[in-house]
Amino acid sequence: MASRRRMLLKVIILGDSGVGKTSLMNQYVNRKFSNQYKATIGADFLTKEIQFEDRLFTLQIWDTAGQERFQSLGVAFYRGADCCVLVHDVNVKKSFDSLNNWREEFLIQASPSDPENFPFVVLGNKIDVDGGNSRVVSEKKAKAWCASKGNIPYFETSAKEGFNVEAAFECIAKNALKNEPEEEMYIPDTIDVARARQQKSSGCEC
Amino acid sequence: MTSDSSSASLSSDDEEESAGQKPNVDVHTNSIDTSLDAIENQLSSIALNTSIDERSVSPTGYHEPVSEIENGSLRESVRERRRNSIGESSSSIGLGLSRNHLEVEVEVEREADGQLASPSSSGYAGERGSSSSPTSASGTDVIRELRDNGSSIGDDGVVSVDPSQTQWIRGKRHADEDDGSISWRKRKKHFFILSHSGKPIYSRYGDEHKLAGFSATLQAIISFVENGGDRVKLVRAGKHQVVFLVKGPIYLVCISCTEEPYESLRGQLELLYGQMVLILTRSVDKCFEKNPKFDMTPLLGGTDAVFSSLIHSFSWNPATFLHAYTCLPLAYTTRQTAGAILQDVADTGVLFSILMCKNKVVSLVGLQKTSLHPDDMLLLANFVMSSESFRQVFYLYMTSESFSPICLPRYNPMAFLYAYVHYLDVSFYNFFIKKIVIQIEAVLAKSNILNEVQRSLSEGGMRIEDLPVDPSSPNNSGSLFHLNHRKPATNGTVTGVGGPAGLWHFVYRSIYLDQYVSSEFASPISHPHQQKRLYRAYERLYASMHDKGVGPHKTQFRRDENYVLLCWVTQDFELYAAFDPLADKGVAIRICNRVCQWVKDVENEIFLLGATPFSW
Ligand SMILES: Nc1nc2c(ncn2[C@@H]2O[C@H](COP(=O)(O)OP(=O)(O)OP(=O)(O)O)[C@@H](O)[C@H]2O)c(=O)[nH]1
Ligand SMILES: [Mg+2]
Numbered sequence A: 001m002a003s004r005r006r007m008l009l010k011v012i013i014l015g016d017s018g019v020g021k022t023s024l025m026n027q028y029v030n031r032k033f034s035n036q037y038k039a040t041i042g043a044d045f046l047t048k049e050i051q052f053e054d055r056l057f058t059l060q061i062w063d064t065a066g067q068e069r070f071q072s073l074g075v076a077f078y079r080g081a082d083c084c085v086l087v088h089d090v091n092v093k094k095s096f097d098s099l100n101n102w103r104e105e106f107l108i109q110a111s112p113s114d115p116e117n118f119p120f121v122v123l124g125n126k127i128d129v130d131g132g133n134s135r136v137v138s139e140k141k142a143k144a145w146c147a148s149k150g151n152i153p154y155f156e157t158s159a160k161e162g163f164n165v166e167a168a169f170e171c172i173a174k175n176a177l178k179n180e181p182e183e184e185m186y187i188p189d190t191i192d193v194a195r196a197r198q199q200k201s202s203g204c205e206c
Numbered sequence B: 001m002t003s004d005s006s007s008a009s010l011s012s013d014d015e016e017e018s019a020g021q022k023p024n025v026d027v028h029t030n031s032i033d034t035s036l037d038a039i040e041n042q043l044s045s046i047a048l049n050t051s052i053d054e055r056s057v058s059p060t061g062y063h064e065p066v067s068e069i070e071n072g073s074l075r076e077s078v079r080e081r082r083r084n085s086i087g088e089s090s091s092s093i094g095l096g097l098s099r100n101h102l103e104v105e106v107e108v109e110r111e112a113d114g115q116l117a118s119p120s121s122s123g124y125a126g127e128r129g130s131s132s133s134p135t136s137a138s139g140t141d142v143i144r145e146l147r148d149n150g151s152s153i154g155d156d157g158v159v160s161v162d163p164s165q166t167q168w169i170r171g172k173r174h175a176d177e178d179d180g181s182i183s184w185r186k187r188k189k190h191f192f193i194l195s196h197s198g199k200p201i202y203s204r205y206g207d208e209h210k211l212a213g214f215s216a217t218l219q220a221i222i223s224f225v226e227n228g229g230d231r232v233k234l235v236r237a238g239k240h241q242v243v244f245l246v247k248g249p250i251y252l253v254c255i256s257c258t259e260e261p262y263e264s265l266r267g268q269l270e271l272l273y274g275q276m277v278l279i280l281t282r283s284v285d286k287c288f289e290k291n292p293k294f295d296m297t298p299l300l301g302g303t304d305a306v307f308s309s310l311i312h313s314f315s316w317n318p319a320t321f322l323h324a325y326t327c328l329p330l331a332y333t334t335r336q337t338a339g340a341i342l343q344d345v346a347d348t349g350v351l352f353s354i355l356m357c358k359n360k361v362v363s364l365v366g367l368q369k370t371s372l373h374p375d376d377m378l379l380l381a382n383f384v385m386s387s388e389s390f391r392q393v394f395y396l397y398m399t400s401e402s403f404s405p406i407c408l409p410r411y412n413p414m415a416f417l418y419a420y421v422h423y424l425d426v427s428f429y430n431f432f433i434k435k436i437v438i439q440i441e442a443v444l445a446k447s448n449i450l451n452e453v454q455r456s457l458s459e460g461g462m463r464i465e466d467l468p469v470d471p472s473s474p475n476n477s478g479s480l481f482h483l484n485h486r487k488p489a490t491n492g493t494v495t496g497v498g499g500p501a502g503l504w505h506f507v508y509r510s511i512y513l514d515q516y517v518s519s520e521f522a523s524p525i526s527h528p529h530q531q532k533r534l535y536r537a538y539e540r541l542y543a544s545m546h547d548k549g550v551g552p553h554k555t556q557f558r559r560d561e562n563y564v565l566l567c568w569v570t571q572d573f574e575l576y577a578a579f580d581p582l583a584d585k586g587v588a589i590r591i592c593n594r595v596c597q598w599v600k601d602v603e604n605e606i607f608l609l610g611a612t613p614f615s616w
Helices: A021-030 A068-078 A093-097 A099-110 A139-148 A165-178 A193-198 B002-007 B032-054 B074-087 B089-096 B182-186 B212-227 B262-280 B284-290 B304-313 B332-346 B374-386 B388-397 B440-447 B449-459 B528-545 B585-601
Strands: A007-014 A043-052 A055-064 A083-089 A120-125 A154-156 B105-108 B143-145 B189-195 B200-203 B234-237 B240-247 B250-256 B352-357 B360-366 B400-406 B415-425 B428-433 B503-510 B515-518 B554-559 B564-569 B573-579
Touching (some): A007 A021, A007 A099, A007 A165, A021 A043, A021 A055, A021 A120, A021 A165, A043 A165, A055 A068, A055 A165, A055 B212, A068 A099, A068 B212, A083 A093, A083 A165, A093 A099, A093 A139, A120 A139, A154 A165, B189 B212, B212 B240, B212 B250, B240 B262, B262 B374, B262 B528, B304 B374, B332 B352, B374 B415, B503 B528, B528 B554, B528 B564, B528 B573, B564 B585, B573 B585
Parallel strands (some): A007 A055, A007 A083, A083 A120, A120 A154, B105 B234
Antiparallel strands (some): A043 A055, A043 B143, B189 B200, B234 B240, B240 B250, B352 B360, B352 B428, B400 B415, B503 B515, B554 B564, B564 B573
């Protein structure tokens, strides 16, 4: 294993507008919640330092805008992500139906080296609303979808009450880590000086 | 060669006077706070730009924005400002970024109400860009949060220095800062290197990881513009300039309120990138191609000092903007002897061999039919002098030899060469490229070169008070080393009283030789602060002279409250001279002619002649 160095994990949060992406991030990082809705514009970024098995990590959390008009920012944002979090609102059917699109769009734009095994985590948010009475997406249904997409871990959360948020992000961090590739081979060439002297200015790239 | 230019002489009728012309003085006294927020706001408008251009504005989310706004909170008003801009977007954005333009220049005005927004980028009150507040105990304790007090976060090598202290401090400075720290925001000049996925690689100040949120913001701005096929080069925000340089998967950013010209700052970013390439080669690009998540910070482990010393040299070493190197003044025969010794080394099949003393060249041999760019020499010298390992070995054994793979970015950015570095003294070293076995030290000792070098170091080079009155007079020896009144300088800094007619300092750059010579500092500019200010003035002058369409003869004369600056550019050389602010223009011009003549008279002592491997 390569030393005790700190690692930075890039985490992208995706999902329809208003499902609570910003709220989840703020609950996790700042332990704060606001009832007020302010649509995210473009993207917001927060960082959080965590320790896991005696190693230090920095989670660089990219909270993206759910509103469709921001979607063309995709490639720029998704590149080099270590984990992708898909969020839906259990009280809104359409937000669940969109998960498929979000996932596919992410895989196209980020084009990870191993799309089959890229780590996603799905969160069903706002389970507190109305004591669960206005719920339209059942846990069973959500879990079935996750299973069909290669056993994506699923968490039911409430950003408002802070329920399960910690556990969900813990899983996100672990999955981001699992996806850490074997050390990339960095093998630069070396110039053969004797030959470089003969070849007329072959090496010169001015 | 330089001698051709002796016919050229500076006369007062071909100059353009720009006395009193000063760089625009910005009345805003913004701190970096506003700039950072301006950048973040820029991101918002970038986002809006696309939405207006390419998408319909109807939000498809099922949750309509709530429009009420809490009163009294600073955060809220900032948020509101951004939301407001949706309505008026088309005009404000048209001004902000225009597609199909190579240069994107954005002027961001300070809010009229003067409120400073907090650095946090999302709309919740009281939060930080990077935050780690204590956790309430949650069921599992596998992942534990850390407090943000820094002590546990391994900020190794924190050296706090008084900003007035101009001496360069080895290693990372102010590692405990992040973009939320007031002190961080007050720093005049920031440098960042990040990857195209927004992962921080290097930051001059502060801890890279704590700046991850800020680095993500920078990445988002750059990538967005890149995706549109454009390039973001410069953002102006009040007094700050944000300069971007994209090198494949590596992004470099400078945020500065030093009023240096854009071209100079961009040149500094190029050098910073060159330094990275010198350490790693551009093969890292391939790693990013295969894996955009690639984290290259471990490959750069322990090189903080190399970058910070390079950045420090931007404020004292004119080689960083002149793109030329300088020689240690030596008697012609001494340099020839050194050259002969190096030639023996070169004959063993190395690419080149240099003998240097600090950042000054004693002699250089080799490299036929190829070229060693002065920037490569600068980066190589900086790498050797600032790397812990080279020196450490020296202190342990009093003489050191080491091998290091290095890449010369202007020679071949893709591949390593092997540098053999031999420290002969604390400040005196020599490198060969490729392994050779030779008793260089013994040979040099026999030749008396080391003594001559010591002598030159203590006596200094060209002193303005020695400027000959009549260069053509027969009793002028034509040598720096036969003046009998030369006294050893103290601490390597020669303090004189200033030259004739209020001459304070000059820099002469020979274009064919790729070399420059700089006079010793005289008392009116003996303090490092004054020297830094003078270099900045030269830097500005250099940038303006190299702007565009400069003819073969061009001069500039500027007078401000600090100096009279005179610049003279010909096909053969460039002269930059500083005079007392009250100096007479006609006299100053005559003095400049004398300086040029003097340089020519002693050129075989101040320049490395003949063996110019640079212009084959
Ligand atoms: N009751 C309840 N409300 C929530 C919860 N999470 C978020 N909300 C509310 O839902 C609204 C939208 O939340 P945001 O976090 O801003 O939604 P978002 O996904 O970031 O939306 P966009 O930025 O537009 O993509 C806000 O009014 C929140 O207060 C939750 O767990 N329970
Ligand atoms: Mg949001």
